[in-house]
Amino acid sequence: MTDTQRTQVVGAAIVDSLTVPSKLLAARRSAPEQFAGQWEFPGGKVEPDEDDLEAVQREVREELGVDVQVGAELVGPDPDGWPLNASAGMRVWLAVITAGIPAALQDHDELRWVSLRDTGELRDLPWIPADRPIVDALLETVVPVEDLT
Numbered sequence: 001m002t003d004t005q006r007t008q009v010v011g012a013a014i015v016d017s018l019t020v021p022s023k024l025l026a027a028r029r030s031a032p033e034q035f036a037g038q039w040e041f042p043g044g045k046v047e048p049d050e051d052d053l054e055a056v057q058r059e060v061r062e063e064l065g066v067d068v069q070v071g072a073e074l075v076g077p078d079p080d081g082w083p084l085n086a087s088a089g090m091r092v093w094l095a096v097i098t099a100g101i102p103a104a105l106q107d108h109d110e111l112r113w114v115s116l117r118d119t120g121e122l123r124d125l126p127w128i129p130a131d132r133p134i135v136d137a138l139l140e141t142v143v144p145v146e147d148l149t
């Protein structure tokens, strides 16, 4: 399969602060059945008429009803980000909410602010398996609280 046939997915790691993140807004999928009940980064597929950053902002607006400012990318191992399956990769950016109150409007049945300091809380969620390396990468970017004092 050539790269032109790959599906580009984008996701937002919505945190409480781009400079000193301490919480992540995780989202539990309600559909399709294959993913229902598993946690993920809000986002979705890039449409043909938009670039990746436009797509992540659109998806977050549609799914959670909020506007976000996008920060640094959590750079994945592949040109199209983090491998999801044989034909899709996901680019993920840190983001903060700039307007609105997040709600599970579409594709999710629960949103939860999860600590990035208590790493067990985040790791214990039943994530979509492909997201686990992304969660690990996110935790590695977080400055340990003792280093802030």
Ligand SMILES: Nc1nc2c([nH]c(=O)n2[C@H]2C[C@H](O)[C@@H](COP(=O)(O)OP(=O)(O)OP(=O)(O)O)O2)c(=O)[nH]1
Pocket: 009, 010, 011, 035, 039, 040, 041, 042, 043, 044, 045, 046, 059, 084, 088, 090, 128, 130, 131
């Ligand atoms: N949004 C999102 N999708 C993920 C994650 N991890 C993961 O494997 N996926 C998969 C699930 C889907 O196969 C694909 C994204 O599909 P989606 O259903 O969110 O895309 P979409 O909103 O554009 O929906 P649609 O056009 O298919 O209706 O990527 C993740 O953290 N966030």
